Amino acid sequence: MTVPPATTTADRLPHALDAAAVAERLAGRRPAVFLDYDGVLTPIVPRPEDAIMTDDMRGIVHALAGRCPVCVVSGRDRGVVAELMGLDDLIIAGSHGFDIHDPQRGVIEHEASRGWEDLVAEITRRVTDGAAEIEGTQVEPKHASVALHDRHVADADRPRVEALVEAVLAEHPGQLRVTPGKFVHEIQPKIDWNKGKAVDHLIDVLDLDHPDVVPIYLGDDITDEDAFRALAARGGDHREPGLGILVIDPADAAARETAATAVLSTVDEVGRFLDGLAR
Numbered sequence: 296m297t298v299p300p301a302t303t304t305a306d307r308l309p310h311a312l313d314a315a316a317v318a319e320r321l322a323g324r325r326p327a328v329f330l331d332y333d334g335v336l337t338p339i340v341p342r343p344e345d346a347i348m349t350d351d352m353r354g355i356v357h358a359l360a361g362r363c364p365v366c367v368v369s370g371r372d373r374g375v376v377a378e379l380m381g382l383d384d385l386i387i388a389g390s391h392g393f394d395i396h397d398p399q400r401g402v403i404e405h406e407a408s409r410g411w412e413d414l415v416a417e418i419t420r421r422v423t424d425g426a427a428e429i430e431g432t433q434v435e436p437k438h439a440s441v442a443l444h445d446r447h448v449a450d451a452d453r454p455r456v457e458a459l460v461e462a463v464l465a466e467h468p469g470q471l472r473v474t475p476g477k478f479v480h481e482i483q484p485k486i487d488w489n490k491g492k493a494v495d496h497l498i499d500v501l502d503l504d505h506p507d508v509v510p511i512y513l514g515d516d517i518t519d520e521d522a523f524r525a526l527a528a529r530g531g532d533h534r535e536p537g538l539g540i541l542v543i544d545p546a547d548a549a550a551r552e553t554a555a556t557a558v559l560s561t562v563d564e565v566g567r568f569l570d571g572l573a574r
């Protein structure tokens with residue numbers, strides 16, 4: 296039986312910029328860095344299309360990628376995240392890890408790469424039609440899911456959004472799941488694949504499973520917990536686990552149960568942490 300990694304609330308975790316545990320784990324080892332996008336490399340903003348990475352962060356990520364493996368693991372479509380980052384030479388696992396591409400190797404196939412395309416096309420049409428009736432919604436079609444944003448929906452209309460999501464699920468019994476997010480209902484095929492599985496797969500494909508490599512994952516969302524758990528589970532048999540770094544506002548930390556190892560509070564702190572790794 297696999298024992299799930301221990302979790303704690305984020306307010307009990309050390310800060311990654313001054314955590315001895317983080318520095319000790321990295322001493323004499325090579326990092327391999329996995330980065331979530333929204334809320335980590337850019338602050339959360341009202342409109343998804345406005346989450347453009349700053350020149351400073353672009354420079355830091357570019358410099359880091361010159362020193363160690365860097366992969367972006369995002370809920371966004373990989374083309375969209377590459378454009379928002381202004382970088383086209385990174386490995387990106389887009390659409391919550393379903394769509395993995397390496398500029399050198401091309402598309403990286405995995406056990407959940409295919410088989411759901413017709414279902415996603417159908418629910419994307421259905422959600423787009425349904426959302427057209429609800430003011431303030433925004434539909435984001437993606438490679439392996441459809442995101443229904445409701446940040447700008449009036450409270451009185453929120454039950455209509457919930458009802459649309461429920462209706463779509465009911466039309467495809469047992470075939471779909473809703474992935475949690477910030478003011479977004481992300482409807483995906485119900486397949487056992489997630490950001491954690493994508494990170495494990497990348498560690499194998501990129502040949503990073505070595506004692507002198509420390510995989511580090513930075514994320515903020517509930518979906519990033521799959522990656523934190525995957526890295527925590529890599530420990531054992533004389534092997535150190537990877538490092539999960541949760542980016543969270545300290546005001547929210549006591550309420551967040553997490554499998555991460557340390558925290559950062561802001562996107563600026565993410566920049567400082569990555570800049571430190573890049574030197």
Ligand SMILES: O=P(O)(O)OC[C@H]1O[C@H](O[C@H]2O[C@H](CO)[C@@H](O)[C@H](O)[C@H]2O)[C@H](O)[C@@H](O)[C@@H]1O
Nearest residue numbers: 332333339340341342343346369370371477479
């Ligand atoms: O896995 P990530 O790279 O963190 O992507 C998660 C979702 O991020 C985006 O939506 C969220 O950020 C937007 C911009 O700050 C914000 O307006 C929205 O309310 C948030 O839900 C993106 O649009 C989604 O597709 C991603 O799944």
